[in-house]
Each structure stands twice: as C-alpha cells, then as structure tokens.
Amino acid sequence: MKNQIVVGVVGAGRIGQLHINNMKIMSNIRVKTVADVFADKLKDWFETSGAEKLTKDYQDIMNDPEIDVVFICSSTDTHTMLIKEAAKVKKHIFCEKPISFSDQETLEAYEVVKAAGVKMQVGFNRRFDKNFKKIKNYVKSKKIGDLHILKITSRDPEPPSLDYVARSGGIFMDMAIHDFDMARYVSGSEVEEVYVQGATLVNPDIQKYNDIDTAIITLKFENGAIGVIDNSRQAVYGYDQRVEAFGSQGAISADNETETRVKVFTKDTVEEDKPLYFFLERYNNAYIQEVEDFFDSIEQEKEVLCEFKDGIMAQRIAKAAKKSFEIGKPVKVEKLK
Amino acid sequence: MKNQIVVGVVGAGRIGQLHINNMKIMSNIRVKTVADVFADKLKDWFETSGAEKLTKDYQDIMNDPEIDVVFICSSTDTHTMLIKEAAKVKKHIFCEKPISFSDQETLEAYEVVKAAGVKMQVGFNRRFDKNFKKIKNYVKSKKIGDLHILKITSRDPEPPSLDYVARSGGIFMDMAIHDFDMARYVSGSEVEEVYVQGATLVNPDIQKYNDIDTAIITLKFENGAIGVIDNSRQAVYGYDQRVEAFGSQGAISADNETETRVKVFTKDTVEEDKPLYFFLERYNNAYIQEVEDFFDSIEQEKEVLCEFKDGIMAQRIAKAAKKSFEIGKPVKVEKLK
C-alpha cells in the first residue's frame, strides 16, 4: 500500500475547493489543513470537505511538520511569496497558474525551489485531459510525422465581469496562457515568435482596460512548425476547446466533449448536445489526473509533468503577445537561459 | 446539511466493491459494515475501502440497529432470503439484478417488503445513464410523438466463461434482462409478447448449456409500439450499447461513449476511438447516479426509480424469451396482477 501524503491547502476559493474535493477519493491522501483569509465564511463548506482543520493563518500549514505538500490556490499576487516560504520549509508545492505577473518574481521563486530540492508542479490542468494527452503522444511519437501546423481553438462560454477583467492581467495572461502552454506541450518545442490580430467584439467596455476579447494569435516554433490560436471571451454555445495537430504524415484533432451521445431527428432538424458549458465540467477528469500525477511524482521521485519552466515560458509568450497587439507587429519571445 | 445514512453491504465481489467505492465520495453516506463469506481474502481491499468493519456474517448487518440500508450484492440465489430478512428488521434495500431466478420467490419477497413499508430499489443501472435517461425523457414528453419502434443494441465485449454460463440463468436472464428493463423504461409500456431468433455463433460449446450467444428479440408493447433487441456475447470492438426510439414526430438515438473525441487522419485511414470496452467504464456514472437517487428516495420519501415491479417484469420477459426460443414461436409475457 502507498504511504500517506499529508496536504495543506492555501486558498479555498473555487479552484481550492475543487482540488480538496477531488483529493477526497484518493486513498493515500490526507488533507489536513485549509487556510483561507475568509475562513469564517467557509464553515458550512468545510463540514463536508473531508479536510480536518480550517484556519485563517497559512502559517499553520508552513509550521506543521506533518504536512508534506502545500497547494497554493490563493490569488496570483501571493503565489511567489508562498512558494518561497513553502520551499524553505521543504514542502512540495502545487501552484495554480499563473505563477505571477512578474517574470522577475517568478525567477526568484524558481531559484528558491531549486535550492530546496522540492517538487513543484504548475496548474496547467489541460495537459492532463485525455484528448489533448492523446494528441501530444501522437505528435511526440511521430505518428503524424513532423509537426507542420498546430491549431488551438479556445473560447469561453461567457465573458468575465469587468471587475475581473480589471485585475485579470489581460486576455493573454489570464486566458490565452492556457493555450500557450498547450502549444508548448503538444509541439514539444518552444515558441520563438508571436503575432496577434486582436479585436473587441464581445464587449466594447473591455477597451477601457486596454484589453481585448477576440484574438487570432500566430506562433512560430523553434522546431520550424507554425501555429495559430483563436480566442474569444464568448461562445454562446458553450466552452469551445479544440486542438488539431497537422504533420507530414497525417493529422490528429480533438473535438469538444458533450454530456451525451444523443441525436434527435425531427422534421425540422437533427440536433446533438452542445459542448460542455463550463470548465469544471469539461476538465473535471483533467483536474483529478493532474493532482494524481503530482502525487505520483512525489512518491516515485519522478519529474513533474508541468514544471516551473512551463509556468515561466507561458508567461513570456503572454507578455510577447501583449506587446505584439500593442505595436501591431510580430514579437520575439524571450528565451530562458 | 443532509442526515447521515448508515449502510451495510452483503457481498463484496466486483459489484459490491464498486458500490462501496462509489459511496466513498458521497458526503452523507457512511459504509459501516461489509459482510462477505470470503472476507479473509478481502483484507487488502478492505484497508482502503473506506468501510469500517469487515465480517463473514451478514447477520452483523441485520442485527445492527445503527444500519439504515442494506445493499444486497451477493449471488442471485441468496437475494430473496436477504431481502426478506432485511425488510423484517425495517432496513431499506438496494438489490442487484436479477432479484431471483424464480417468479414465485420474487413475489414472496415483494409481499414482505410491501408489508414492512421499506424502500427497495433494483439494480438496473442503465436507467441512470445520461444518454438513455435523455431518450426516456424525450419519449415520455412526446417530443418524438407517439413511439412506433424501439431498437436496442446490446453486445458484450467478450463472452463469459463456460463456468459462468452454466450458472448464469442463460443469456435472457443474465444479459438481455438489462435490455428488457430498458425496453420497459424507455417505452413506458409493458411488453405483451416476445419472439426470439437465436443462434450460437460465438462459441458452439455454449449449446451444451442449452444457451445461445447471439439473438434478435422482437417485442410487442401494450401501447401498440413494437421493438427489437439485438444481443451478442462478443463484439470484438468493445461494449456496444445503443438505443434508438422512433416515433410519429421524429427519432432519438444514443451512440456509444468513447474515451476521447480524437480523430486521427493518415494516408491510410481516418480513425476514432472504439466504444468504451467494459461495463465498469461505460456505466461508471450510471452506477453512482443510481445509488445517489436511491438515497434521495429514502431521504425525501420519494418513490424509487427502479422498483420491485421492474425487477419482476424484466424476469418475466426473460422467461417468455427463453420459451420463445425453445418453441420457435412468439410467446405472451405473463402480466402482473
């Protein structure tokens, strides 16, 4: 039987609760402590959470020698501080994306993690989706030959509130960052250059925040392949998440998941299910899988499947994309030394 | 918050373990005791099962006043005895299908349950599959008009061992019984008459047991509709589970579930995923849903969605089917008074 791993979670918002709920069914995982500044409001949820202790003070986690792993699910501006503190007390770290909005802070945190020799995984959950994993594996194994063109469609079902937009870091850092990671993941190559054709077509008010809601992002990969991402903040028919890899020996593509495989035929139309509407439904299994893989990495001392470097490079592509949109020209992505 | 329901499980074979595992994530359910005659061999499994007590003696469950509900997952020949004992001590009952091989015994058990006033649900899990539930609802709401033709395809991925065949009760009682229940469930009507065209095409040795492995079963419903089931013990491409309802205003059909929505295009072919191979994968969500619905029925004092009558009628259709195959003619299904 596996050894038990003891977990503390900082931040019990939507994503923190999701991870805690998923860990309930993992037989070797014990969620001991949950820290959240709004702990008072979480008491009802905590009752059935399966966790043992609820606190306002995340130091209760850092100072607990029994805890092996810290999940960082608090707001982005607290990430690098928490990473450094956790690494210093030799706890393994699972950190939600993005690591931070600052390249500099991310790199500093990286140095501390490296020095401590702990595992750290970044929360790009889509890497663990069965559809995209299959595409990745086909590309890697050259079953479609050399990659020529990578296409990613990524459209949210509804736009975030303007409040959210204001503090989101913009469409590239908040939304497309998942697609930038997917591009690196599937291609197995770094992105060299990025060009953005963007527009504000969903809600003109977004312009006040120097942001856009619709984009076509062209990518040039180090390995010679080229790619394109199309983003929209609002696909009225649901969460549209597709990937297509085209190569010298064929192509592989993933269509959207739906709730059922039912078709209805009437005199007017033939109907099928819409794509799953929300990311929690669409990526439910991927969220479970990413955490299970993280624990496997710890137990079996393997490398994590989504590491610090992945977090940093996705951020740098986001930064280059933002600049490309501002200047209307292609922009090089800064390399990691 | 919901009140806790305390559960005892008799029989921890494949299906018993499945239910116990699924109950782990249900916040208001406590699996207290598991009884199995082979308890000695189950110790490793029990460690991580989430259950509290493992025993050889099912009386530990019947005699425990704290236990509210008994899951009967033992072999078919023990079902009616256990049902009667559980009902007498006022425990709610979840019983795997078929209730028994004997109409008489089933009816006797029914009387005891009725007298005791406890809930009893029969384990026709497929009713709780999202695909088939959607079809049922469309038929019920007349969105495809009046039902004219119901078609069920039900093929197992591989044939059972001959040992299993010997004690299975035959293809109609063991395998097609799910389809008979599906026919009643989707149509909302009783089956009046059944005709079987059967064959032994997968494994001729099955004939030694007076059994077949391939069948086309025609149904005539009380409401005037007609139906057909096709069964095979071996579909090499996986577990083939489809339903189609055709009516005066349209049709609705459910295709097989697959692991991904990925397509691969090469110079030779376009490939997609095969149907999910095994019933545990295919009906995983349905198994969870059936148990959750059963607990809801108890808590909210609603009727169960798959009751005693459903168990009995599916058995009677199976019996008529067997006779039809033997005599080569259509056979009437005995009505429930």
Add this chain to the structure above:
Amino acid sequence: MKNQIVVGVVGAGRIGQLHINNMKIMSNIRVKTVADVFADKLKDWFETSGAEKLTKDYQDIMNDPEIDVVFICSSTDTHTMLIKEAAKVKKHIFCEKPISFSDQETLEAYEVVKAAGVKMQVGFNRRFDKNFKKIKNYVKSKKIGDLHILKITSRDPEPPSLDYVARSGGIFMDMAIHDFDMARYVSGSEVEEVYVQGATLVNPDIQKYNDIDTAIITLKFENGAIGVIDNSRQAVYGYDQRVEAFGSQGAISADNETETRVKVFTKDTVEEDKPLYFFLERYNNAYIQEVEDFFDSIEQEKEVLCEFKDGIMAQRIAKAAKKSFEIGKPVKVEKLK
C-alpha cells in the same frame, strides 16, 4: 472507343424518365425510342429528354432491329409480358422491380429469357449505392469475420396515398422488397425463414387494404446468421436508409447521406443536416451506376449484378413475410429449385 448501344424504353413515368435522363451523360448510349400509353402528355418532357422518338406503341421498340436493349419501366402487371416479348426478339432487358406479383408468371418469363440467352437485370438500385457496396464487400472479404447479425433500417419520408397502397401489393412487396434484396446481397446467403411483427401506427386507414405501415422483420439466413429489418412508411425527418453488418471480427455500418457536412452551433442547440429526403436524391448515383453496370455486362459479356433469381427470391421473402404477419408465426421461404 466503346460501341454504341441503342436503347428503347417502355414506360416513361417517374422511374422511366429518371433512367432516360441518366443515360444522357453516357457517351456510348443512344436512347432511340420511348413508348408510353400516355405519350400525348409527355411531349414537353420529351423535347429535352435526349431521346429521338416518342410513341404510344411499345411494338415500335420490339420491331426495331436497331434497338439492342429494352428498359421495362411500365406498371408491374405488364412486366412479364414485355420480358417475354423482348427476349423472343433477342433484346437485352432491364426490368424494374418487382418482376411481377406472381411467382408463376415470373418463373415462366425466366424460362423464356434463359432460352433466348439475353441478359436481364432487375432494378434493385440500392445494390449500387457506394455505402452498401462497401458493406457488401467487407462482408464478402471476411474483413469483419463471419456474419452474425445484419440490421437494415428502411423508412420512407412519407406514406403513399391510399390509392397507391390499394394497388401496391402491400408493404412487403412494395417497400420491404428492397430490404429483402439488400439482406440477400449483403449476407451473400439465402433467407430461410422470416417472422414479422407489424403494426398500423402511421395511418389506420391502411388496415382497410389488409396492409400495415410499421414492421420489424426477423430473418434467418442459410449461412447461420440472423437479421432484422425495421420499416416505417413515415419518418418525418427524411428517408432513413441504414445498414449494419456485425460479425465475429467486427462490424460495419452505413449512416444516412446528407446534403452538406455543415453543423450550426447556437446557445440552444447544435444542428446538422437531416437525411436526404427523397429516394431520387438519396439514390441518384446508385441509379446511374446500376445502368452503367448493366451496359458493362452487355459489352463485356459479364454476368449482371442483379439477376432474375434475385428478383424471384426477394418476391418469395415478401410472400413469406406477408404470411407470417397474417398467421403471427415464423414462415419458411420457398427455395428456388
């Protein structure tokens, strides 16, 4: 270059006009004479038909030594007479289905054709559909192993007029006869026994003609396989024409053809095209192909792909099906000596 073949057509109703129109694009075919008792009403159509002569008297065809081939597209009751006359003057024959309503008359005509040594093809157009031909070839080449189950769905978009029903010969001879031929074609085996579960669900008035409009027809093949056909006179969503062959090593199925491959996604639904509505659209290519194959048989002195025997056996299955419906039991199909 191919030699020219000179054609005469008896009967210029819907199906006759269809063949004449299709022959226009065949470079080595010359449609010389069209005979129809209602020739007066056909003058406008004839202008652009590409045919050279329009007459009321089919003897103008029989007596014309230049004519190589007679297409018999007149009403069923004239078929055997015309076949015999054409055969006697050594003309090759293409005859629409069914050959006749009488087994006796059909056999007599067969003797005459055999004695004359001319080619005769029967108009089961669906054999020439690309979808079904592919299924046939897979079954024949054992790519799905031995055939176990054959399923045919065949539903018309709208019921015929009661006038038509009155003189149609009934659903089995008029509509299901195509499916009986398809069953023999795909399986490569004769049908031994047939059982019908039928109903009048589309239009009760059909009962006045001792006919039904909805049927499930079970088939037992000589080679051990079993099969099922489901028929309806009215599928409101279009002409539903599907075939599925299931065998020991896999399955092969053909879905309906549609006008486009377009999908529409809105907040309410995902829609695609309905099946092609009418047999002229659905089987347009098959009609062309069957005639081209017939001419190839003549030129290259090969056997026709749908011969006299096929016509007779489909009729016999239809006859057995009718009897099965009347007596409510399975009925053997009379063999051809």
Add this chain to the structure above:
Amino acid sequence: MKNQIVVGVVGAGRIGQLHINNMKIMSNIRVKTVADVFADKLKDWFETSGAEKLTKDYQDIMNDPEIDVVFICSSTDTHTMLIKEAAKVKKHIFCEKPISFSDQETLEAYEVVKAAGVKMQVGFNRRFDKNFKKIKNYVKSKKIGDLHILKITSRDPEPPSLDYVARSGGIFMDMAIHDFDMARYVSGSEVEEVYVQGATLVNPDIQKYNDIDTAIITLKFENGAIGVIDNSRQAVYGYDQRVEAFGSQGAISADNETETRVKVFTKDTVEEDKPLYFFLERYNNAYIQEVEDFFDSIEQEKEVLCEFKDGIMAQRIAKAAKKSFEIGKPVKVEKLK
C-alpha cells in the same frame, strides 16, 4: 422552354474538359467550338466530348456570330487578351482564375468588359459548393449574429511539381487565392490587412522559387471581424477543405465531404472514410453549379455571383500576402477605387 445558348471554349486542358463535360447534361447549352493550340492531341477526347468542332485557332470562336459565350480556360497569361477580344465582339465571358498576374492588365480588361456591357464571371468554383454556400447564407442572414472570427483550412493532397511551382505565381496567387475569395465571400466584407507566417516544410526545393508550402495567414476585415487561413501543399489524408464562421450568436462549420458514410469497427480501431482526395471529386457539383448559375445570369439578366471585382480583390490580397511574407510584417491590401 429555355432558349439555347451557344458556347465556345478556349483551352481544353483539365479544367476546360471538365466544363465541357459538365455542359453536356445542360439541356439548353450547345458547345459548338473548342479551340486549343494542342488540338491535334485532343482528337480522341473530342469524339465523345459532345462538342461540334475542334480547332487550333481561337479566332474561329471570336468570329462566329452564332456563339454567345466564351469560356476562357487557357493559361493565365492569355486571359486578359482573350477577355478583351471576346468583350469587343459582345460575347459573354466565363474566365478561369486568376484573371491575370498583373493588377494593371486585369483593370484594363475590366474597362473593356464594362464598356461592352457583357457578363463576365470569374471561376471561383468554391462559392458554389453547397457547404460553403450554406455558411455564407447563415453569416449573411445574421443567424450566427455578427461575424467575429472566420477560419479556413485549405490543404492540397499533394504538392505540385517544381515545374508547376516555377510558373504558378506562388502559393498565394495559385492556391491561397481561392481562400482569399472564400474569406471575402463568406464574410461579405473586404480584407483590409493580411499577415503571413510561412514555412517550407513539405519540400525544401520550393525555396529555390522564393515560394513556401505551409502558411498561416491572418486577416483583418473591414467590418471588424478577424480571420485565419491555414494552407499546406500536402495533406497525406486527402484534400482538406473546411470553413468555420464564429459570431456573436453562434458558429457554423463545414467538415470535409467523404465518399461514403460507412464506419468500420474492429478490435483495433474504428475507421471512417478519408476526405475526398482530389478537387475534381470534391468540387464536382460546385463546378456544375457555377456554370449553371452563370447561364442563369445571362438568361435572366441577373448579376453574376462572382464578378470581375472578386477576381481583382483576391489577387490584391494574394499580392499583399506575398509582401507580408517577404517583410515579416502585416501589410495593407490596396483598395479598389
């Protein structure tokens, strides 16, 4: 009945022969004269072509007062000369794409056509494909709301010979020009700006001709929408031709056409047909439709559906795309005054 239209065809290469063959089934069209410099080699083909006269001298067409319409299917460098000559003798013109490689020459020809008052249609056949026409109509009617993103996938099954590449005018003028026209057609808007990310991944020898074989082309439309085209000279699985329009109220997409709707299920895989391999198969119906629509425009004095302006603008986008690839920046498309 319609009046007969008399046609002369200049150039009987692959595309010329295609149009002549398609016109055979059009009842009111008479192909009188075919002119080709290689007429000597075309005698066998001509025999069954349905055309009446074969000549080396295209003046036989221009000087024939009986001829109403000239089809220009010769090499691109002869187009504008032939357009001008045909317009001067008041013949309607169908001209294959591109009109010319020179903007100047195209505009001069345009002036002559305008002055002559004859109809001229440009051969962008894909506009007449049922799939894309349906998308166009949905966009135009605002059924998917305002257009936000337009995506076109256009990949050839195999690369042309280097000889062909040398005189093709490059990937943008030769291949992507169809996609530029499709972008204008579906969006109903002009393209303002274009950016190309290109690569030579299929055959490095193409670089000798300053050409590429793989491209992602970003488009900015006048109406605010944005778009992307991805091109490859080699999709080993067939001719990949898809369009997707995404808007404020939904999306509409067209998948590839296939020969059949057959699926094969085995223990290894589920297979379906590949996309139709060649443009003649894929766009067969579109080629017929474009010519029929052209003749309708003449007879009913309606505007043609693909006019001079469409030819010119597609060329200008191609020119801007070429420049964008050369300078590595987005380039504005020159407007038509």
